[in-house]
Amino acid sequence: MENTFYVSVLLIGLSSTASAQDQGLWGSYEDTFKGAKYVDLTHDITPTIPVWAGFGNSTFAPAEAGADLGGYASKGDIYTYNKHGFVATGYLLQTDQLGTQLDPPAHWAPEYPTIDELPATYTLRPLVVIPMQDKVAEDFGYALQVSDIEAFEAKHGTIPEGSVVFVRSDWSKGWPDKEFAARTPFPGVGLDALKFLHEQRHILFHGHEPLDTDATPDLEGEYWLMHNGYAQAEGVANLDKVPPIGCLVSIGYPKFRGGVGGYARYVAICPADWEFGISVSAADAPLPKSDKLLHWDEEKGMRVR
Known part of the structure; x- marks a missing residue:
């Protein structure tokens, strides 16, 4: 009996070890990411957010049937909860340079990758946030200098290779005021x-x-980036809610074939003891009901609660 017991314990131990190895990165999720703090660094896209005047404004509209569907819907019918059980939205987006963005180098240089050609390894990276908001408060058109980076590294250490570096100016606090967004010169790099x-x-x-x-005048920084094969993020937000070092950034964007710009979502993943952000919770699924029903607002040109 003793030998049988020890063999059973050994097999259970081996089975547990194999199981842990088979789980791959699940352990990292349980140990690190599940309890982390998540901070959204992304603006909402609406029909009225600031955009370069050369592109014009985008519009949202309730989606309508594009064909006759028997008794279910006739061509041109607007889908409604009451009649069809669902709603959808049609978006007329005048540009892929809208809101929070990820610009692939093909935005300026056709010999370099488009948004769909960016590698999947863009998904998750170390995040560095270099603050220059104090200098911008004194000089609204201030541009980040090498000396600012060197001062940052003297305090926080060398910026990691392969990381994403966001420059904090607090310009996004004026969003989405179009007059503010048109003010120039603006904080730059x-x-x-x-x-x-x-x-x-x-x-x-x-x-x-x-x-x-x-x-x-000629956007020299953007020209240099794109013509040397580098991407960039624009229109990021909430950098005052992220520490200078120690977080990761998740990067998501639609994969338009041949796209030369991208509506992007950036989320900072910060240590569990960070003061800002939210953690994974049971409320993530199912999502909670709201006492305010979603409805179409004609004046705003979009659905609101």
């Missing part, structure tokens, strides 16, 4: 700083809160 980040620190890409990289 200097060309020398971009070259330092990419050529010396070998980051994946940088991001900024305004809708352009810099306020120079």
Whole structure:
């Protein structure tokens, strides 16, 4: 009996070890990501958010039937909860340069990748947030300099290779005021700083809160980035809710074939003891009901609660 017991315990132990190994990254999720704090760094897309005047405004509309569907719907019918059981929305988006973005280099340089050609390895990276909001408060058109990066590294250590670097200016606090967004010069990232980040620190890409990289007449920073095969993030938000180092950033965007811009969603994943953000909870599924029903608002041109 004793030998049988020990053999059974040994087999159970081996089985547990094999099971743990078979789980792959699930252990990392349970140990780290499940309890982490998640901070959304993304603006909502609406028909009235600021956009470069050269593109024009986008419109939302209730989706309608594109064909006769017997007694269920006639062509041109607007889908409703009461009649069809669901609703949908039609989006007329005048540009892929809208709101929070991920610009692939093909935005300026056709020889480089489009949004659908970016590798899946863009999904998750170390996040660095370089603050320059104090300098912007004194000079609204301030652009990040190499000296700012060196001062940051003297305090926080060398920026990791392959990381994403977001530059905090607090410009996004003026969003979505169109007059504010049109103010120029706006906070930028200097060309020398971009070259330092990419050529010396070998980051994946940088991001900024305004809708352009810099306020120079020929957008020299954006031109250099795209013509050297680098992507960039624009229109990021909530950088005041993220520490300078220690977080990751998840990167999501629709995969338009041949797309030269991307509506993106960036979410910072921060340590469990960070003061901002939310953690995984039982309320994630099923999602909670609201006492305010979703409905179409003609004046706003979109669905609201």
